Amino acid sequence: MRSWGLKPVVVVAGLVAVVVGMGAFAAWSATTESDWALKGSWSDTCSCKVSCPCFFGSEPTEAFCEGSSLFEVEEGHYGGVEIDGLTAVVTYRAAKWTRIYVVDTATPEQVDAVASVIPLAVPFLGMGPIETVEVVPLSVERTEAMLKYAAPESEVELEIVMGANGEPIRLANLPMKGLPFPEIHDHTQYRAVRSKHDSDAHHFEWSGRSGFVSKVDRAGDLSSGNS
DSSP states (O other): OOOOOOOOOOEEEEETTOTSSSOOOOESSTTTTTSSSEEEEEEEESOOOOOOOGGGGGOOTSSSSSSEEEHHHHHEEETTHHHHHEEEEEEEEETEEEEEEEEETTTTHHHHHHHHHHHHGGGGGGGGGGGEEEEEEEEEEEEESEEEEEEEEEEEEEOOOBTTTBBBBOSBBBSOOTTOOOOBEEEEEEEEEEEEEOOOOOEEEEOOOOOEEEEEEEESSSTOOOO
């Protein structure tokens, strides 16, 4: 695993500030016939207590929501650009700001595609202005009980939450209808050991707050009314 103190390679600002609203959100199941698609793993931790009340239509614990997501793309594309196998960390304060960190193995075209497709697949992450898109080394480390991921300005360590029978806690049929989250599959409850962001404009640090690991599979067309 690479160290937490990594430095960015390239910074690209303003690539996708108008992505949300460009087209229709999201038919279920990613297909190569759609304009965009994202299939893979979506992990997240936020500032809410366990379990995040936002999924149930309640107010966030702190009256705001901030945290960092990890996207590990199995298959995906935006237009004609494939993004299979790429990873990205998205750090945010909901409805206020978003910063996207794309792994430094991506080409410039793939960076633009990843930064464009994530807010379409997960509208919640597109609610705030996208301040920067940075191309950086990312680190991901996992065991059966733990997940760590980091970008130069953001780091997360999650531990799995076990139920009374010693098995992981899983939530089904999330989120509530009408909320700005995609349909979530294999939602497994985690708790943050540490969630930290420290950049030129923003800082937060949380421990003991809600986290999850899940699957996302979304696709859609950019033309309105055709999803």
